[in-house]
Amino acid sequence: MSSTEFSADKRSTSERREQIIQRLRQQGSVQVNDLSALFGVSTVTIRNDLAFLEKQGIAVRAYGGALICEPGTFTVEPSVEDKSSLNTAIKRSIARAASALIKPGHRIILDSGTTTYEIARMLRQHTDIIAMTNGMNVANALLEAEGIELLMTGGHLRRQSQSFYGDQAEQALQNYHFDMLFLGVDAIDLERGVSTHNEDEARLNRRMCEVAEQIIVVTDSSKFNRSSLHKIIDTQRIDMIIVDDGISTESLEGLRKSGVEVVLVTA
Numbered sequence: 001m002s003s004t005e006f007s008a009d010k011r012s013t014s015e016r017r018e019q020i021i022q023r024l025r026q027q028g029s030v031q032v033n034d035l036s037a038l039f040g041v042s043t044v045t046i047r048n049d050l051a052f053l054e055k056q057g058i059a060v061r062a063y064g065g066a067l068i069c070e071p072g073t074f075t076v077e078p079s080v081e082d083k084s085s086l087n088t089a090i091k092r093s094i095a096r097a098a099s100a101l102i103k104p105g106h107r108i109i110l111d112s113g114t115t116t117y118e119i120a121r122m123l124r125q126h127t128d129i130i131a132m133t134n135g136m137n138v139a140n141a142l143l144e145a146e147g148i149e150l151l152m153t154g155g156h157l158r159r160q161s162q163s164f165y166g167d168q169a170e171q172a173l174q175n176y177h178f179d180m181l182f183l184g185v186d187a188i189d190l191e192r193g194v195s196t197h198n199e200d201e202a203r204l205n206r207r208m209c210e211v212a213e214q215i216i217v218v219t220d221s222s223k224f225n226r227s228s229l230h231k232i233i234d235t236q237r238i239d240m241i242i243v244d245d246g247i248s249t250e251s252l253e254g255l256r257k258s259g260v261e262v263v264l265v266t267a
Helices: 003-027 032-039 043-055 080-084 088-101 114-122 136-141 167-173 199-210 249-257
Strands: 029-031 059-062 065-068 107-110 129-133 148-152 156-158 163-165 178-184 187-189 193-196 212-218 230-233 240-244 261-265
Touching: 003 029, 003 032, 003 043, 003 065, 029 032, 032 043, 032 065, 043 059, 043 065, 088 114, 088 212, 088 240, 088 261, 107 114, 114 129, 114 136, 114 178, 114 212, 156 199, 163 167, 163 199, 167 199, 178 199, 193 199, 199 212, 199 230, 249 261
Parallel strands: 107 129, 107 178, 129 148, 178 212, 212 240, 240 261
Antiparallel strands: 029 065, 059 065, 156 163, 187 193, 193 230
């Protein structure tokens, strides 16, 4: 390779990385396959670009892509064990409000997660309920709930989140129609929507939203103004959100302007 060719190649790499940075700033996240198609280079090249940006402190790599590395704007996925020890009192207050919405005859979906686990614990005295879940921990909480007909999505187990995913899980939903979906989230941003860390879980969550009459997001206020790599739905598609009163005034007003019913709880 001549010095001229080397300089041109180096310049194209620099220009591509600069454009990736611009997209990160605009979108908050990027995906490897999208960038590969956009720039006409291999996914290996894009992963090298993202690794370089991570070393520079510009991005943090995540499954299938990367998130912009700005304090407070992205989330790194903790284990279920770690999540269960966070904001427990708030989660239980959210769960009480959620369980009060569930009446005999209702057909519900409980997404995997620690907040939905608390909802499941509070359903043990309910009767005449059909509940489907993709969460192993949620199912375990309902094992002795005689008034709950428990359905599992099946699929591949993702141990990090104790949740099932994949084609089998998605197909399990297609022949049902549910009254309510209680959706736990990793991050929520008024403009970017509801997101999660894992692409397969995001796809399954979108399928859940399609088969539920009412989408109810259950989350503590710490998840706001954050973004994970994989979007589930736009904020405007949420019917109701149950959240603690630590939510900012700006986020609260933004939700209400978007037509989302907000139920505030205290720990």
